[in-house]
Amino acid sequence: MSISATAAAEPVRYHVDLTRAREQAVRVRMTLPGPFEDSIDVHLPVWRPGLYLVLDQAGTVRWTRASAVEPAGAERHAEMSKINKSSWRVSGLRDATAVVVEYEVWAASLENRTRHADDTHAFLNPSTVFMYAHERRSSPVEVRLSTPAGWRVATGLPADADGVLRAVEYDRLADSPIEAGFHDLIAFEIDGVPHEIAVWTGEAATPSSEPAPGSVRSAERYRAMPADFAAIIRAQAAIFGGMPYERYVFLVHCHPAGRGGTEHYNSTIVGCTPEAFFDADRYRSFLSLISHEMFHTWNVKRFRPAGMTPYDYQRENYTDLLWVAEGTTTYYEDVILVRAGLMKPAELLKNLAKSIGDLRSRPGAGVQSVADSSYDAWVKFNKRTADAANSTVSFYDKGALVSLVLDMTLRERRGGAASLDTVMRALHRAFPEPTAGYTVADLRRVIGEAAGDDDGWIDRFFSTLVHGTADPDFESALMTVGLTLVGEPPKDDAAWIGVTVSDEGGHAKVTAVTVGSPAADAGIVPGDLIVALDGHRVRAGDLDKRLGRSGPGATARLTLFRHDVLRDLTLAIAASPARSYTIRKADDPTDAQKAAYRSWLGVDW
Incomplete structure (x- = not known):
């Protein structure tokens, strides 16, 4: 079931026929050079890099067939059978010089950036379209496209004079989306x-x-x-x-x-x-x-966590460091815009304040750590349920805020001589792809080297903010750059029962219920269809307004359908516990704070 190592330099060739793109059909002809033993297995990835979710992409394969290429060049039928949900075995190849696998993919989804074709274009994320053999994953790759007249091709892959796209190996092909049209x-x-x-x-x-x-x-x-x-x-x-x-x-x-x-x-x-x-x-x-x-x-494509390299395309790739891979990247996205002169600092501070308020208002922030959120991305973050806000936290959003605290801590401890920039550079130098990737221990060491000293703060940082669920001390962190976090008191007159609703047929369908809220105490559950409040019809868009007429402290009667059975529930309206925050400049910043602010954002105080 293996290919001789002497054939490693022979390219795997793909011919992609896009001439029926208007029918959302993409036909692929893959040629794997021999020699072979009796059979070879080919696979389609079950997920695509960049989205931590099993997509089971083989479900879009309409049909398959295979042929063996004989020494004289003639092709003969080869048996191709399914051996699991995303793998096929091609048999009867002992004397073949190559095997040809042909199949057709239905390309009808722009969602999740997988594959989509119509009469204007074809977008191919290769990991959702191109099969591969484990034995030839490191072989060079050639891709030839047949397109409708007038189409052109855009991709990160280099092309030769004949338009043939080339990749050093399958992994590079899988990481190079193709836009034709x-x-x-x-x-x-x-x-x-x-x-x-x-x-x-x-x-x-x-x-x-x-x-x-x-x-x-x-x-x-x-x-x-x-x-x-x-x-x-x-x-x-x-x-x-x-x-x-x-x-x-x-x-x-x-x-x-x-x-x-x-x-x-x-x-x-x-x-x-x-x-x-x-x-x-x-x-x-x-x-x-x-x-x-x-x-x-850089952060993921040039260095990434150990659990994500090399990619295993047939199963989930686990790591508890997505808070760095994705969260730190989220932290930098707007910081970079300020440094680039494309966003005003005030807008960045407004966005940070909102993120802090959202985190502190989320019950799940006290339940799930950002490390656990990273590890469970495959089954929780990317498979969100109505209970998500109660039991989970985003490794993107909280990861960004944990990165903010780490950045400010390094700047404060080193007097501006180190920052999160220092950590990013060090990871880039120490763990360049395709090395084995960095572990939590590696990250702790790199942070320690950037900090220059450690009186136990790194242990506390990881135990409380990474592996724990403690509320980050944003107030102290922001003072490093002369900023003050101000929490606005909850509005006493803002009525709240703890439900999120969407419109369904003119009624308010409950999509989420906050744990410990009046709605939860009253037994309201996701899926309930609220039709009336105190005997008057209510719609999704006016539920809050109608609750506000009664105000916090009042008792309300909700009429709803559950499983097509009409029910009346009584609950007590509460005041909204949500707090909003603003980030302001300190009235009398020190020179050190002003210098740290400039180092952070690249603009003067």
Whole structure:
């Protein structure tokens, strides 16, 4: 079942037929060179890097067939049978010089950035489309695309003069999404390094040189992308000492449901709505996403936790360090925008204050540690239930805030001589891909070296904030850079029963119930359909307003359906426990605080 090592230099070849993209059909012909023993197993990954969720992508494979290539070049039928949910065995190959595996994938999902095809484009995340053999995972790869007329191709993979895409191995192919179709292509350079932005908008023709008035391409912010992206990249490269690639490609899907992004080796795929280029706040959110995915070029793609390298495509890859891989990246996304001159410090502080308020209002923050959140990403964070807010915390959001505390602690202890930037650089130097990756012990050591001394604070940091559920001391941390965290008292007149609702048929469907709330005490559960309050019809959009008429301390009668049975429940309306926060500059900062502030954000106090 193995391939001879003498064939290791022979490439694995893929031919991808996109000529039926309008039918959302992608046909793949994979050729694996021999020699073989009697059989070989081929696999499709069950997950894709960048999303910690088993997707069972083999479910989109419509059909498969295989043939063995004889020494004279003729092909004969080879038996291909399923051996598990994402693996097939091709048999009868003893005298074959190569095996050809053909299959068709249904490409109909823009969600999770997996694979999508129509008459305007085909987006392929290779880990969701390209099969592989374990024995040839380190072999070079060639990919040839057959596309409809007028289509062009954008990808981080290099292409030869004939348009054949090449990768040093399957892992690089899997980490290089391909966008083929009618897309706008914007090229720019940073210090001689070429960068490209390929924007797909769903238009059924290659964009003309002159954008139509009112179109996305006519927007001033659209035209600002190259300069803004370059500012982000320069600010990030300043941390690590340069760009770690020879070329970089941004793939942008701009459509009404566009959102989210995924990092890749020398490219990224991000989504946005057309409004992102016409609204200042939405454009800044888009730039935050770009900053996040770009920072992953180092943090994850050039160094990552031990549990994530090398990738095992057939099962979950566990680590309790996603709070660094994702949370620290989230922390930096807006810090970088300020350093790049693309966000005002006040906006960053507003975002941080909101994040702190959200964390302190979340019951799950006292239940799940950020390390456990990292490890359970596969079964909790990416499989969220109605109980998520009560029992979990986000390794993105809390990871970012824990990173803030770590950054401020290092700056304070070293008088500005070290920071989280120092830790990032050290991890980049010490654990470059494809090394085994860093462990918790490695991270503790790197932090200790950056701090220069340790009176036990590193143990306390990890035991309370990483592996524990203690509330971070943001107040003390922010004073390092002369900032004060101010908590606004809860509003006594804000009525609250502890439910989250959505509209269903004009009624308020309960989607979540806060533990310990009046709703929980009254026995309201997710799925209940609230139809009336004190005998009057209530809708999702006016539930809070109707509760506010009675006010905290009053008793209310809720009428609801559960399993199509009408019920009346009585509960006591409470005052909302939520607190909002603001971050303000200290009235009389020290010179050290002002210097730390400038070092942190790159702007004067």
